[in-house]
Amino acid sequence: MSKSLDRLTLLHTFVRIAERGAISAAARDLGLSQASASRQLAELEERLGVQLALRTTHNFSLTEAGLDCLADARNLLSGWEALVERHADDNASLSGKLKVVAPVALGQLDLGDAALAFQAAHPDVEVIWDLQDGPIRFAEVGCDLWVKIGKVPDETLIVRPLGTVERLIVAAPELILGRAIQHPDDLADLPCAALSPFEGGTIRLADANGEPASITAKVGLATNNIFSAKKAALTGLGYAIMPRWFVASELVDGRLVDILPNWRAAELTINAAYLPARRQTRRLKALIDHLSDAVAAMPGVQTVSA
Template structure:
């Protein structure tokens, strides 16, 4: 007799690509995951994976079974969620991915009261700066900062995000305060660098303007960028949710070069073919209220620009939810 836990384990292995990755996703030991797979294959009388020393690949039987198993599992999860909604409760597992710095500074503190309000929800939160695949990596949703550029996602904007140029008072005393893009080009830059070209983009009258000052540091972590700016290493372009507290304390100063960086959005996104559960919809509402509009972390950036307005949809062509 087939067991639902065995089907769920098989789907997790197929999506994650290995028993180890599936075990991490399911919060189980590798031995338990392997035992469930063996039991399922024994019940079906067929091998579902071709096993090699390096990877698992679906057999013909496994591929045919996966299509239906994934649909069955999705239907069961939706039916469970709908039953909980009818009882007026939010419960069950939820798995999210979010960037490290935003998750540590803002998402975590907002999630704690949400989980206290809904004790039936069991949340797994993975902080990772890489752009995970929401469907393939088994996440109910991902929280990202920037532009929605994946056609497989439906995005729910949570808050606006303003990026600003900052430098320490000590650095500005030594090197002067740039007041134009030409002057900024002569300064030392601290870049966010993640397998791309390091430069800065500003909104110009005729379109985007890009400059590339010499690099003092390239790094793929916002915390390290902020620390480098605090140490006086150079000028950094960072979102307000990272540098807001340092600006408020006077440890970093905002630079005005006559141009603004394009405004971005912090958003929650789920796979296009997946129905947004009541848990996710409740989380979106809760986070929007917790972050505010304008968001609380931008209060010290430029008060004159903080007039209230609705949260915009992310720039791009991907479908968004209000």
Template sequence: MRIANEGFAMPKTLDRHDLMQLFVRIVDTQSISAAGRLMGLSQPAASRRLRMLEDMLGVRLLMRTTQQLSLTEDGCMFLEDARRMLTDWQRSAEALKGEQGELSGSLKLAVPSALGQSLFADIACDFLRLHPRVRLDWRVCDDPCDLTTGGFDLWIRVGPVRNESLVMRTLGSIERLVVSVPGLGGLEEPCTGPAELECFPAVLLSSYDGREFTLTSPGEETRNVKPAAAFATDNLFAALQATTRGIGYSLLPRWLIAEHLQQGSLIVQCPRWRPESLRLCIAFPQGRFRPKRVSAFVEFLRSAIPESSLGIYLTLE
């Protein structure tokens, strides 16, 4: 790839770094305006900087139409080099910061709505107290559309991550129980088997429960239950509210109902049968250098989750 320098005032080193970073973000987001927003630039300013980079290199990096952006042959070559140079820079900077022993910088996370408003929010606050120079951008959402476009460093999700453009790791599993208020449907004792549940209304969490769910006995015998939904919602706190008001039984995570079980306001139905646990996953955008503060937060999260009492069981590494 030819680089033309004659007659062009070369930007200083920091400017070259910013121009390369802008170019990579334009490619990742497929949008000049979105990449500009991530870097605090207007769309016209981002366009000017892209032209500045192309003028500096003496080549056309992107073909721009009203519908899409596409890399030129030179753009493909430069993208690989730009990613490598940016990664090398970030690794060197992180190594030097690590020598100082203090984490700093911003960290943008997408977290599950219920855990992100309760247990994980408390853990995040403890992390900030330990690392006061870190800034957290804490976005509560179960299904972010695009981590790259949104500039997220980390996605914590309950349930599998079905996105091949992301690097996914299983953090652990979340135990669920079949619960209801005492005396469900006039019963004096809890249901002992899955078939009895179908006689009563259910509160369904539509994000995870479909037209049927499976219960497993201690002997690994399985039974499918087809619930009669009296109340269906995609919000875990709404499902808990409906369950504690006696609308029906539901499948809820132990971490959410631990105090209700202790107080006796909820009881376990079919106590010898267990529903399938939910996966707790973390995901990262591919091809992006992960700062030390990202791995530090993941490790802090792992160490701070009280597994035994809340039914969150972490995988071994």
């Protein structure tokens, strides 16, 4: 019988199998034969005394015990990496994998550019850039960092605010041609391109003095995609509530106008969420600082003290 492998190797193989959803795919990633990867999974199950996965010729899925083990395995592996880094040479280059979940628009534009610059500066770091707007289950996704706009619904994570986003009401010039728009009430009969989940039938605003007002929106388009909402505004189909950073160039070239310059929608916070400090790596800390600088440079973003 072959010599038993160390625990971390078994956990690493198990995590890769779980992430790939197939033993064969994980084996290719790890440079192993399929039989070897399968034996490692079986050995881990034997050591733990539980079945971690259900596998047939055509299907692979984790058991409930496997899902629990996956979260623990990721924590143990990240904790080990953090321990190694703490005792390594401070001048050593950054290396390893970083998985980031970021909002679609931010992740494609400003933060996407920042991620590319970070990876170029640290070529030994493998950045996995996963874009999605919806909520995630941090442990199950297996990410190192979650960039979230708005409240982070996971009290087990450390949350670092990166900046607050100014949001204004924009429209194509032709939509408001000949209209006097001075108060939110003046928008009552204009169509709205509403971005959910932030806006719906009622849009709450405040003026420079904090005086509140609300619009009962005449929603012509409701979408969960900010690109679609902006396109609707650009084509004159309705006004939209947009973050300044996302429409800065259109405001400059006049394709969109700030139709109520003295009124703003509630600010939203860009948050960075990650596991507690004992499991942070140098590369994660460096990436968070890098993204923080990128957020601070975005138009209409106010930095937040850490």
